[in-house]
Amino acid sequence: MEQAVQWIAPVTTSIAAVMVALNGGARLTGYGFIVFAIGSIAWSAYGWMTAQDNLLIQNLILLAINLLGIWRWLGRTARYEEGAEAASEEAETPMVSAAALAGLDAVDREGERIGSVVDAMIACDSGRMAYATVSVGGVGGVGEKLFAVPWRDLRISTDRVEVNSLASRLHRASGVEADHWPGSAGKDWDRPAAE
Template sequence: MAPVATMIAAMMTAANLGARVTGWGFVVFTVGSIGWSLVGLGSGQTNLVATNVFLTLVNLVGVWRWLGRQRGYEDGARSASRSSRKSPGSSLFSATSLSGLPVSDMRGETVGSSVDAMIECETGRVSYVVVASGGLGGIEETLRPVPLASVDCHADGLILLEAKSQFERRPELGAGEWPAHVPGADRRKSEASRRSAVDKEDVHATV
């Protein structure tokens, strides 16, 4: 039981499939560490017992962290996302859930998944989204930046406002070398700056 529980738990936590799966992974880890403690007691291996008693405490912290606090965060974000779909305003999605969202092109063809997004401090808007395509399990994948103006955001995923072939012509990103700006994002930033300047002029005129 002990080695099987440990291996299953390791896969559950390493997969990073959300707070619930990770939390239950720590529950299984706890079962494994208790099992190893019993093995140590039965065979007189005090070091094995001491190690797994400590690991049991660590695993219980993991259960609290992922099935308690983090799950509450995810449930709150999911609730806001569901409510926004029924409201007249724009739909919402959690910033933390942006990583790993499925990405498809305008024809519905699967492109890949989102990795992260860069946010402009001045406007608070997303400048561009980094999309990973190809590879298997993150191995040999290709990263490309896509300006938000070319992305339609949905709570269940992202849709590129272009064909997959057009996306694949975008420049690839090197490891650890992401740009400050991408074509298409600069235009939005300049428009935001212009609107901000106009708003300031209106305020001065009012005063």
């Protein structure tokens, strides 16, 4: 039994860490916390079997934290996502939750996938979206370019955002710095760097 627990504990903890790190929405994150809870139980059992009180206590505390994560992501946040989905289904015109905007696929005007929406900036005085920050290219953030795409150059649907530019043009453009977004999106946001 001890040998089985010795394998279950690190495997479940590793799987859970990947699930939570993917940030794939309330359900995936919530299920990740369930897997984390299983890992905490296994680590607690191993700590008890091997008389490692510190391991036992630490993982009982982590179990309580994981239960809080399950409640937050599969209870509270999942209900909010369901509420937003219901609003979208009942609306006369298509709607998407502002929280769901980040993570939507971004396509160019020909429908080619170019990346995803990172976030959106909203002007406080008007309450209108100023621009969306769109990540283009790269893998896992490495090698990506960020663009501040003005609201006028976006078309938002429930499952994607269309950017009024072309993938080939964006790959030649310079974009914005990841740690310094502009105060507003310029007219030449997608101009190739050589022009």
